[in-house]
Amino acid sequence: MNELTLQAFEHFVGRFGTEVDTRLREARTAEDVEAIRVEYLGRANGKLTDYQKQIPTFSGEERKLAGQQFNAVKKLIEGRLAETLTELSRVTRLSVPDVDLTMPSRSQFRGAEHPVTVVIEEIVEIFREIGFTVATGPEAETEWYNFTALNFPPDHPAMDMHDTMYLAEDVVLRTHTSPVQIRSLQAGPPPIRVVIPGNVYRLDPFDASHAPMFAQIEGLAVDEGISFVDLKATLTHFATRFFGATRTRFRPSYFPFTEPSAEMDVECRLCKGSGCPACKGTGWMEILGSGMVHPNVLDAAGVDSEKYTGWAFGMGPARIALQRYGIPDIRVLYDSEMRFLGQVAR
Amino acid sequence: MNASYEWLREFTDFDLTPEQLRDVITSRAATVEEVISLRADLRDVVVGLVVEARPHPNSDHLWVTKVDAGMGELLDVVCGAPNVQAGSKYPFAPSGSTLPGGLKLERRKIRGETSNGMLCSARELALGTEHDGILTLHTDAAPGTPFLDAFPAGDTRFVVDVLPNRPDLLSHEGLAREISAYTGNDLHMPEHPGMSAAPAFEHGTSDGSTGGVRVSIDEPSACPLYTATVIRGVRIEQSPEWLANRLISIGLRPINNVVDATNYMLHGFGQPMHAFDLDRLRGPEIHVRNARPGERITTLDGVERKLDPTMTVIADADRAQAIAGVIGGSESAVSDATSNILLEVAVFDPRSVRSTRRALGTSTDASYRFERALDAHASAELARYAAALIISLAGGRVDGAPIAVGSPGPSPHQLSLRVSRVAKILGEHVSAPECMRLLGSVGFGVNSGENEMLRVTPPRWRSDVALEVDLIEEVARLRGYDSFSDQLRPFRVGSAPDSPAYVVTRRVTRALVEAGMMEVRPIPFVADAGEHGVRVLNPLAESEALLRTSALQTLARRVEHNFAHMTRNVRLFEVGVVFSRGPDDRIPVERTVTAAVISGDRSPAHFTDPRPAQMDIWDAKWIAETIVRSAFGQSGQSGPELQPNAARDGWDVVHDGSTIGTVGPIPVDAPVWAPPVFGIEIDLTAAFGIVPEPVVYRPLPVTPAAEFDLALLVPADVVAADVARVIRTNSGEMLESLVPFDEFRGAGVGDGYRSIAWRLTFRHPERTLRDKEIEGRRARILRALNEELGVRPRTT
């Protein structure tokens, strides 16, 4: 072996420490460990032992440092060899017949978000990526916010779509999250890009498919130059992200607060569009309602409807949760049973 | 709205299958929710090709055939029809199928020869009465094709979801108009045998008479237009098959020729009509007036109804004979004995009809259409058509000139449509000529004005079109929503920050989920909410008439629900809203709270620990601290504190001097085996807007710690917090942690005392602490504890 600089000596010797450590991880028996010991620390031709012979080639302070480095590494290797032997003997001890390793693990209680919250959060996340923030508002609203400002004609059949719970003559439990659209429009000048999750109330008897309170999430985008193309593009993007690659369809609909109004369907995932009982043979699943914000709504909120345009959408996360988990009865979502919550916890 | 495929064809030609028609209507006008084949009873029948036919060896009138029914093998079928011929196709019902009328076919032997089904006659398929033999099919369809695909048998019903903005679609004519706009084929009045024009109308302003009947409108605001046609000498009979079939196809029951004709008009054209038995009308007179207080009427459905003066009725000289726009009375209903009728074709005010039917709690096909406003300008013409139809069905003649009282009101206004605005809303340029073509296809009158500005007059039946944006919607749907691009374009991002309520809700939710809690979203209605409760004026049930003032109240019921299902380990939380009466008793005060309940085992049972410890108030305290920390941030300096409240065996959560929450055991209606239940409820409002302080790294200590324990005898009136405070003040800066790790009462500890053992950990940031320094601190702490609190070290 050539004479080395102290730096090189320390480098090579130090490297054996990590090398042995790596090798020992693969050792399965005491024999493996012994072979590694001989390879590095063997009296004759041990890899580390060979370097001991280099120490005398240094002089003075360097010789002392080289010796220290050598001993430190040797001690480290010896320690790891001993530890490994102990570990291996412990494994052996565990294998004795009176420990039955087929017994169950020791678990912890887990927590989980409600399935409807999970769906809402997934939706919020997708819209966040494209510049939306989250807005909320009160659940008890005046009729003005809930209906009038949203262009509901008074005493019109359109009102029949909202069976309303009243708290006072002109105060209602909001029938949709759309009042928050008005509040967001009032709060600041466009650009407005918000998603609005929240609970809404309808005077519907509690049965397998109706609940008097349920979650809704809607979105609103208002700025100069926003159009029906933006509505289609953004909601198609959402459908692609949320439901995976799938076809969408937009068809005419009616909401007092949007015009043109459109319902968005995605291809039925059960039948891939060929028609099945789940989609009533149409091949499509209804996902959300949407439309261009009606100029009367912008005007009611004090936004110039000639200058600004916008679009909005709304959907029911509970329905998505029911579909996703195959739950046949919506009341399951309200029962608050540990058995159910544990079942759907992620 | 139910529509029939065949009925639509009366109005316009189209070459579309029912499925194609469904897609056309759905994509352009209104959603078709269901397509129902009305001959579902023929669904098992297929096209069968007779490959071979030879006489039956044991019969002189039967045939033994081999039939290709598309099943991959030829089937032996015995047939008794004289007209069976090799090489021809017939409807074939394989064994296992069920024929109309319920006959289930089995594989069986007929005089020694096996038969695997049946070749069918028209009568056997309920397609007519002909029974001269089996039905020969002249079709190219392959053997095995469903019979209904190859043979035009039976009608198809469409269930159309017509939304409130499109009352014009509540008729076959209206739907056919949209179909004709798609196909380009013209829209025309249906033609029926024996119809000839009825006499034209005479017009009156508020009263007049026809055929010896005086007609007056006392309430023109409720009834802008009333037409009456007197037809004498009708014969009431069953309707002919074509008419009965029309009504059956949309789910109605035929009654008699006159009533069926009025129903045909309602569903064909969207104009409700009513025929009175003229001889039952006193006077004979017709008055459109308000109901009298306490007036009663028995309606066609056999119900006696009490009326009030807000309702409009059609009355004879004496009494109400119909409720305007809603339902007719039974007294003057057309019966088998009727020979003279008065045909009412009127227009009633939408709001008036709406309020009446709401007050009566009944909705009819007629009220549904009046409420949504119909085309008043068509009413007189439709009355003429209906009179002609009735005479063609029931005979008779019109007596005198029919009369129309009132006026149909104004026609729709002309609107301006800017081509530039179309592009602005829809995002794609739609040229002026294209806008004109699209709008024109459904009856809009369009003139091109200056500067890409169109002058548009909506058709009379589109009273919903009143603004420019309404026209833009028409352009979009007629062009087809699918024709617009869905490519993302550049946009400006939103600048409003996330709602503080949402941000705090998310922080708390995540923290509680990490702590092993299950989130719930229960209904917030309760039966009792105390004096501050907010009542729903029109609740679903008295048991849920109030909004909760406490979320814990809701969760307590949810715990009981879990106990009822034998679940004893319960860990639920909710972040939700509670309501209390507002200062003006009008708008309630809403607060966002988080509530949690825990009960049962602290960890899942394991064979190494079959009876895990049960949760207690200390777990509840931890949950409360978790909520506070996640909502208000880590610092803990300015945040809420948990103050002991002996009265509830728990704590109050106090923030800025006011109580914002509670922690402790809660009462529930629990079975005997149930573990104790602990509840936490904390108002999060004060946390809104708080941004948790950033966490700052502190270098990990490199010097060793010095620990010692103090076992202290603490008098009953001294609390641990006081002991801790005294220890801290006398420990100096080097005290790193102070933990009470044991508490003991009883033997060896005097009455009125308890022993608390504390572990103190000291550390100097730069050097090892000397024993002398530790000893000095211990002595100082013990001295102060004794002087200030009477706390002494415990000597065994």
Ligand SMILES: [Zn+2]
């Ligand atoms: Zn499907």
